[in-house]
Each structure stands twice: as C-alpha cells, then as structure tokens.
Amino acid sequence: MSNFATPFGDRDAEEDEMIHRPSAVANFVCLWFAALLLTSNLHAQDQVFDHSNDSRVWLSGQINLIHQQHPSFFAKYTGANSLRPEREKATSRVWTLYTGARITKSTEILFDVExxxxxxxxxxxxxxxxxxLDVVRNPTLGSKPYLARLLFHHMIGxxxxxxxxxxxxxxxxxxxxEKRIEMYFGKLSIADFFDMNSVGSDSHLQFMNWTIDNNGAYDYAAD
Structure with missing residues (x-):
C-alpha cells in the first residue's frame, strides 16, 4: 500500500536523501513485492494470489511508501523541536512479510518480519x-530487518x-x-487486539496520521 501526501511546490532535481540506505536484500524484497503488485489485476482485489482455506501455510506481504513535503512558511520563532519553516521533503518505507504455519486444527505459529x-x-x-505514523518514535529509520511478531496461537472450543x-x-x-477461548503468547502489537477499528488502527490499513491510527490523547506504549 503506497500513501502519498499532497505535494506542494516544485520538486528538487536531486532525489530525497535517505539517512539509512536499505540493504541489498531489502531492496530485492521490495522490488519483488512491487513487481507482484504491478502485475496483479487492476480491478480491486485484496490479494495477488488466492489463499486456499485448506492450506497449513500462510505467506503474504505489504509495502508502505509514504512521501511528504511542505513549502516554506513564515515562523516568528523556531526551536529545536519545531516544524522547520524551510521547504522540506521526506520519504519513508516499511515492508512487512507475514508468515504462519498451522500445526493442528486449533494450534498455529505466526511469524512476521519487517x-x-x-x-x-x-x-x-x-x-x-x-x-x-511509520516514523513516530523512530524518526530516522534503519533498514536492518527486525522481528515484528512471533505468536503461538491456540484455540479451545x-x-x-x-x-x-x-x-x-x-x-x-x-x-x-461459536463458543471458544483463543490464547496468544509471544511478541505482538497492542493495536492488533485492543484497537479493533478496521481502518484506523494501523498505518498498514488506510490512514497514516498518528492521532487517527493511535489515539493521540492516550498514546500507545512504545516498543
């Protein structure tokens, strides 16, 4: 999913400078997923490949590309933590690989890398x-892959x-x-289970503003 803020002014000739350059492996994976998305059907669809309901393995992925910029503006004063008045532009990216394996009808392991x-x-x-939201708490993102989720999921009917x-x-x-108990153990995202808004709980869905996705009045615990 690619999100782009409305651009203002003319673009500079040089490309956006990234603080951390992505590794060759990350570049390859990003390009591979981008190719899959570009070659998929242009009509609205949720996935590139059909997932069989009988499959014991899950494999899917997503890319967030967010480019934002603002024109220069007048400011009476500017501090170290202010929005800078000079023209700015910045781009962030997050790629996620979702994997899983169903061990039995009621037990599975879920493993996600970002x-x-x-x-x-x-x-x-x-x-x-x-x-x-992708750069909140981590304004200069590093390209080293990290473990996003590692879950043991068990259901008791x-x-x-x-x-x-x-x-x-x-x-x-x-x-x-209809009546069951589901238990999750491991590393998880708070928003996965405690914010069930289908469009605004995660920047992987539709919106990318911090106060829409994660309630700014209460905030969420940082990793």
Whole structure:
C-alpha cells in the first residue's frame, strides 16, 4: 500500500536523501513485492494470489511508501523541536512479510518480519498529530530487518455451531466454534487486539496520521 501526501511546490532535481540506505536484500524484497503488485489485476482485489482455506501455510506481504513535503512558511520563532519553516521533503518505507504455519486444527505459529527505511519531515517533530505514523518514535529509520511478531496461537472450543472464519495474518484457522477461548503468547502489537477499528488502527490499513491510527490523547506504549 503506497500513501502519498499532497505535494506542494516544485520538486528538487536531486532525489530525497535517505539517512539509512536499505540493504541489498531489502531492496530485492521490495522490488519483488512491487513487481507482484504491478502485475496483479487492476480491478480491486485484496490479494495477488488466492489463499486456499485448506492450506497449513500462510505467506503474504505489504509495502508502505509514504512521501511528504511542505513549502516554506513564515515562523516568528523556531526551536529545536519545531516544524522547520524551510521547504522540506521526506520519504519513508516499511515492508512487512507475514508468515504462519498451522500445526493442528486449533494450534498455529505466526511469524512476521519487517524492515524500515527513510525519515519523516522535521525528524517527526513539530506536529502534535504527526502526519506519518511509520516514523513516530523512530524518526530516522534503519533498514536492518527486525522481528515484528512471533505468536503461538491456540484455540479451545467450548461448543456451539462451527462457522467459517476469515483467515488473515493473525489467524489461519478456516473454521471456529461459536463458543471458544483463543490464547496468544509471544511478541505482538497492542493495536492488533485492543484497537479493533478496521481502518484506523494501523498505518498498514488506510490512514497514516498518528492521532487517527493511535489515539493521540492516550498514546500507545512504545516498543
């Protein structure tokens, strides 16, 4: 998913300067996923390849590319943590690889890896509701891959009608009983389970403003 803020003014001739250059492996993976997206059907669809409900393996990926810029503006004073009044532009990227393996009908292991790169305008300072959630808490992103999630998921059925369940990167189980207990152990994102807004809980979905995705009044615990 690529997000672009509305550009202002003329673009400079030189390309955006990245503080951390992505590694060759990260470049290859990004280009591979980009090729898959470009060759997919132009009509609206959620995935490049169909996922079989009977498959015990899950593999999917996503790329966030966010470019933002603002024109120069008048400021009576500017501090170290202010939005800089001179013209700025910045680009960030986050690629995510979602994987999983279903061990039994009620047990599975989920493993996600991410890599980030780039920066935010004014080093993610000067705005209360920052416009790029991907650089909040980490204004100059490093390209070294890191472990985003590692989860052991187990379900205990308590009876009731068994129905079809939507498979995704947090649960591969195709069917679930109406009454059940689901347990997750491991490294996870707070927003995965405690903010169930389908469009505004994560910059991987639709919006990228910090105060829309993660409530700015309460904030979320940083990693």
């Amino acid at each position: 890599s980030a790169g780039g920066r935010g305008i004014s080093d993610a300072l000067g705005l209360a509701g920052f416009t790029n 308590l009876g009731g009608e068994v129905g079809r369940a939507e498979r995704n990167f947090l649960s591969m189980m195709p069917e679930k009983p």
